[in-house]
Amino acid sequence: MGRVKYFFPVIGFFALALLLWRGLYLDPKELPSMLIDKPIPAFELNTVDGEPVTNTDLPGQVFLLNVWGSYCLPCLVEHPTFMRLSEEGEIPVVGVNYKDETNLAQGWLETNGNPFAFSIEDGNGRFGIDLGVYGAPETYLVDANGVIRYRHVSVLDETVWAEEFLPAIAELRAESAQ
Numbered sequence: 001m002g003r004v005k006y007f008f009p010v011i012g013f014f015a016l017a018l019l020l021w022r023g024l025y026l027d028p029k030e031l032p033s034m035l036i037d038k039p040i041p042a043f044e045l046n047t048v049d050g051e052p053v054t055n056t057d058l059p060g061q062v063f064l065l066n067v068w069g070s071y072c073l074p075c076l077v078e079h080p081t082f083m084r085l086s087e088e089g090e091i092p093v094v095g096v097n098y099k100d101e102t103n104l105a106q107g108w109l110e111t112n113g114n115p116f117a118f119s120i121e122d123g124n125g126r127f128g129i130d131l132g133v134y135g136a137p138e139t140y141l142v143d144a145n146g147v148i149r150y151r152h153v154s155v156l157d158e159t160v161w162a163e164e165f166l167p168a169i170a171e172l173r174a175e176s177a178q
Contacts, residue, residue, distance in 0.1 A: 063117075067139070093117065
């Protein structure tokens, strides 16, 4: 019995060491999403401009859903990429103004430009909770059927656009052409 009581701490040590070793190989920027390959949650909200909007108003093609806020400095960093995408008509971008004040959001768009087809007002954050949002900025790639296919947490700049989004968009467009 004396040897057995020393056996359990050794097993515990090796189990803990195995868990910590596995953690070394995880990507800290990768946050799991339960909504990948699931439709955007149903919603009935208003846009930042006060117009009613629901799922039926979403583009019937591949599009981006960008979570942003006027208080969000990283959102300002990624904003030129969304402006370029909007100006070039490369892909529709729908905004989700997350936990913000309407007048501040409107002022931010007037000052910095509005790349969004429309921006959903999510003042209380309920829609963000349904999406699984951790905070702004986050960008979702959504297919033509309104199904979330990819989620990026953090700034979507030109590098991320070229390396992560363009290949995923090409794949989605190829699938829908078949």
